[in-house]
Amino acid sequence: MTSADFAAAQKRVLERRQRLELEAQTRLVEQQRASHINSARLPDPLNRLTQSGFLIWDKVKGRDGTKPIFRVGQVDAELLDEELLGLLKCQVGEALKYFGSHAREEWSSEIQLALRAILFKLSIWDHNASYGASLQGLQYVDSRSTSAVPKPPTTWQKLLHGLFTVGGRYAWEKWESWLIEHENGYDEV
Incomplete structure (x- = not known):
């Protein structure tokens, strides 16, 4: 395909997208x-x-x-992401066993925070899809957009998503561990 044919094809695709978006807005x-x-x-x-x-x-x-939205695909993508996180956590745990068996136990939450942050940066931040979602051909989009062509999420949406999913899980794990440490059970005072 020559560059002129490719440019003409791109122009036709853009015109078709604009026409579809205009038709959708008119219909609405x-x-x-x-x-x-x-x-x-x-x-x-x-x-x-x-x-x-x-x-x-x-x-x-x-x-x-x-x-x-296909919810089953989202659940499958989340399960694939958790499986990848588990595999990476095992690998890091194997590497940390040379520093003592206590290092893996004491720093478990921080290890998961670092792994989730790295996975978030390499998948969602860079490619608008998590590892599991990209395997299934799914992507995050800005659902507020009314256009017929889905738009990728904004930087602020990605930032808030990362803050809640990565930082929120870390905060939840730390809170749970604090509650378990300070639980007195059914002991009478």
Whole structure:
């Protein structure tokens, strides 16, 4: 394929995407116009409440509004990610056994934090998909986008996702271990 043919093919693809996005937006506006009743006669607070209620209803009822997601694929991707994390943790544990058997036990949470952070950087931050998701052809997208073509998540979305998934799990594990250490059980004081 020559470069002129390739450029022409790219142009056709972009034009088709723009046409599909314009058709989707037009269809959405027509559906909203057809489904709404004339609420202009209602008092002002009820008018706004009715309009926002219809907008929410339009998002929920239609297939385009909720964007069906395959939950089984997401669960499988999460299981694959946890399996990879377990394998890496075993490898690091084997390497740390030469520093003493206590190192692996004492630093388990920190080891998992470092491994999760590395995996997050190399997979989600760089390629918009975790290891398990990329094996299944799934990717993270910005679901707030109304375009027909899915857009990748923004930097802030990736940052917050990493903060909650990597840092949140670490904080949860540390909190659980603190609770177990300070538990008195059923001992009477």
